Amino acid sequence: MNLFTLAFRNLRRRKVRTLLTIAGVAIAVSVLFSLLAFNAGYEQELTKEVDNLGIHLLAVPKGCPYEAASMIIHGGVIPKYLNESDLSSIRNIPGVAIATPILMHQFLLNGTPHIVYGIESSDMLKLRPYWHAEGRFFSDTEKNVMVIGRGLAEKENLKVGQILNFGPKKEPFEIVGILDRTGGQEDEFHLVSLSETQRVFGKEHKVNAVAVFLDDITQISDHSDEIEKIPEVQVVTMTQVTGTIMNLVGSARILLFSLIAVAVVISACGISNTLLMSVYERTRELGMFKAIGASSTDIGIMILTETIVITTLGGIAGVGGALVGAGLIEQFIRGAIPYAPAGSLIAFDPEVALICIGFSVILGVICGLYPAYRSSRLSPIEAIRSEAV
Amino acid sequence: MNLLEVQNLTKIYRRGSEEIHALKGVSLTARAGEFISIVGPSGSGKTALMNLIGSLDTPDGGTILIDGKEISGLPERERVSLRRHTIGFVFQQFFLIPTMTARENIMLPLIFSRQKIDEAWIEQILAMVGLTERAGHKPHELSGGEMQRVAIGRALVNRPEIILADEPTGNLDSATAEQIYVIFEELTRQGITLIVVTHNPDLARRSHRIVTICDGIIHDESSTGTDDS
Numbered sequence: 001m002n003l004f005t006l007a008f009r010n011l012r013r014r015k016v017r018t019l020l021t022i023a024g025v026a027i028a029v030s031v032l033f034s035l036l037a038f039n040a041g042y043e044q045e046l047t048k049e050v051d052n053l054g055i056h057l058l059a060v061p062k063g064c065p066y067e068a069a070s071m072i073i074h075g076g077v078i079p080k081y082l083n084e085s086d087l088s089s090i091r092n093i094p095g096v097a098i099a100t101p102i103l104m105h106q107f108l109l110n111g112t113p114h115i116v117y118g119i120e121s122s123d124m125l126k127l128r129p130y131w132h133a134e135g136r137f138f139s140d141t142e143k144n145v146m147v148i149g150r151g152l153a154e155k156e157n158l159k160v161g162q163i164l165n166f167g168p169k170k171e172p173f174e175i176v177g178i179l180d181r182t183g184g185q186e187d188e189f190h191l192v193s194l195s196e197t198q199r200v201f202g203k204e205h206k207v208n209a210v211a212v213f214l215d216d217i218t219q220i221s222d223h224s225d226e227i228e229k230i231p232e233v234q235v236v237t238m239t240q241v242t243g244t245i246m247n248l249v250g251s252a253r254i255l256l257f258s259l260i261a262v263a264v265v266i267s268a269c270g271i272s273n274t275l276l277m278s279v280y281e282r283t284r285e286l287g288m289f290k291a292i293g294a295s296s297t298d299i300g301i302m303i304l305t306e307t308i309v310i311t312t313l314g315g316i317a318g319v320g321g322a323l324v325g326a327g328l329i330e331q332f333i334r335g336a337i338p339y340a341p342a343g344s345l346i347a348f349d350p351e352v353a354l355i356c357i358g359f360s361v362i363l364g365v366i367c368g369l370y371p372a373y374r375s376s377r378l379s380p381i382e383a384i385r386s387e388a389v
Numbered sequence: 390m391n392l393l394e395v396q397n398l399t400k401i402y403r404r405g406s407e408e409i410h411a412l413k414g415v416s417l418t419a420r421a422g423e424f425i426s427i428v429g430p431s432g433s434g435k436t437a438l439m440n441l442i443g444s445l446d447t448p449d450g451g452t453i454l455i456d457g458k459e460i461s462g463l464p465e466r467e468r469v470s471l472r473r474h475t476i477g478f479v480f481q482q483f484f485l486i487p488t489m490t491a492r493e494n495i496m497l498p499l500i501f502s503r504q505k506i507d508e509a510w511i512e513q514i515l516a517m518v519g520l521t522e523r524a525g526h527k528p529h530e531l532s533g534g535e536m537q538r539v540a541i542g543r544a545l546v547n548r549p550e551i552i553l554a555d556e557p558t559g560n561l562d563s564a565t566a567e568q569i570y571v572i573f574e575e576l577t578r579q580g581i582t583l584i585v586v587t588h589n590p591d592l593a594r595r596s597h598r599i600v601t602i603c604d605g606i607i608h609d610e611s612s613t614g615t616d617d618s
């Protein structure tokens with residue numbers, strides 16, 4: 001037996017209260033841990049997703065370049081277009097290895113939005129060599145055929161060979177292939193050749209963006225300048241896209257961090273209050289401890305130990321809980337931020353877990369200092385005389 | 390030489406502007422192995438005297454010598470050491486830890502005095518207070534007399550020279566109080582000095598000497614004739 005066993009014993013005396021206090025800490029820590037884990041996971045997934053695009057830069061219409069870029073990654077429609085003549089100008093710039101057009105269109109079917117991704121499959125497949133399909137891809141000139149994403153196929157129970165009535169005129173389109181899952185947004189897309197997309201949706205000679213792959217990535221700024229000499233064209237590099245999205249997420253993150261700060265302050269007040277209550281309840285017992293040889297320091301250490309035990313257990317439970325509940329938390333975060341990559345957003349990093357638990361220990365020290373000070377200053381005779389039970 | 394020498398002790402409690410003269414010059418001596426009863430009406434200063442001797446409190450005047458050493462002016466660290474090694478307290482309310490067994494309650498002061506647990510000594514104490522059979526029981530499973538015997542065991546564990554008991558039988562019936570006094574008598578035979586506050590004249594007569602305090606002053610001091618040393 002020592003001061004620490006004494007502290008443990010005491011916590012076990014008021015099991016419910018101890019557990020509730022631990023739960024309070026656990027909730028605060030689990031939110032903190034989730035957010036830190038999310039932060040790491042998010043950046044990782046976003047970078048991976050942008051890398052998967054297989055392009056170095058996007059040429060988009062002048063206006064809101066980042067919105068345009070993120071919509072092209074994310075899916076969605078921008079009501080601004082480049083001309084096909086811009087595409088040829090870009091292709092003529094030396095150092096541009098591949099320049100391939102993208103036209104997006106969105107339509108509603110039975111109330112759910114569907115996205116059409118108009119592409120030239122010959123070039124697009126060079127940029128995305130990891131695209132594989134059950135069935136086949138379409139050629140650039142083939143009419144009335146499409147490839148659909150695996151997610152879409154499963155959701156709508158579509159099979160290769162099936163005919164869809166597509167576009168405003170309900171033209172019959174044959175599904176010639178189903179794209180294997182990529183984990184990206186295209187899992188939900190209709191992939192149609194650029195010319196067919198333009199024809200069916202009445203957007204002749206229009207494209208939303210041109211995806212560019214360079215011979216030499218180190219020359220990216222020279223090439224960007226070159227491309228921007230084309231009137232109406234603006235360049236967004238993929239690092240800019242990632243940076244912008246991270247900034248957008250940053251502001252959402254500040255909100256979440258403020259929520260955590262509030263949660264931490266509330267649980268800190270709860271801990272201090274619990275400890276003060278338990279010190280008050282034990283006034284006479286602590287007085288007796290002094291009479292039988294406890295020093296002020298002994299009493300202080302004992303009370304501080306109690307708090308640290310509470311917060312450390314809370315910290316461990318919080319990290320554990322966050323790992324178990326990662327799915328739920330991820331859903332919540334997805335709802336709260338402007339852009340979420342498709343992969344898992346929560347990256348478990350043991351270092352972050354240790355930081356969170358370390359934080360809990362520090363929280364315990366801070367919350368325990370005042371109750372410990374108060375109890376160590378107790379006068380033994382006053383304590384023993386006191387009315388407190 | 391006297392183990393304990395109290396000279397002209399005064400204690401004033403202040404409550405706002407009001408001054409309460411709890412002790413107005415009390416002198417008292419005790420030899421090693423002596424058993425002294427303190428009697429007196431409620432509010433006469435008995436507890437104040439016990440707290441001063443036990444160095445839980447500091448006097449406003451006078452001296453307290455234990456083993457010839459002045460203790461009232463000692464720094465806190467040495468007062469703690471005194472409570473750990475020289476003095477054992479027994480209270481009217483037993484102040485046992487409800488989640489600990491009798492044995493663990495007895496060992497409690499060892500936590501503070503950082504002493505190794507000497508199992509043989511613990512067994513000896515349990516036997517001395519008649520709790521060998523009840524050592525594994527928690528306080529709520531024990532009778533009042535048994536709880537007070539645990540508290541006496543706890544006061545003994547650090548081998549004190551003096552045991553201060555403030556109305557130890559105040560919450561006990563007379564048969565149970567009787568058992569407590571049997572233990573006290575045994576302790577004095579082992580050379581421990583006992584100072585016990587009581588309201589019961591029959592019990593007081595079993596000690597060596599009765600000191601009567603009234604209103605902060607010693608009124609009467611009489612030997613009971615039981616001291617055969």
Ligand SMILES: Nc1ncnc2c1ncn2[C@@H]1O[C@H](COP(=O)(O)OP(=O)(O)O)[C@@H](O)[C@H]1O
Pocket residue numbers: 382402403404409410411429430431432433434435436437438
């Ligand atoms: N901490 C204190 N503050 C103020 N007055 C006190 C305090 N302790 C004791 N007293 C007063 O001192 C007097 C003696 O008290 P006490 O020694 O407890 O008496 P007894 O133990 O003989 O009943 C009483 O009048 C009591 O009210």
Ligand SMILES: [Mg+2]
Pocket residue numbers: 435436437555
């Ligand atoms: Mg009293």
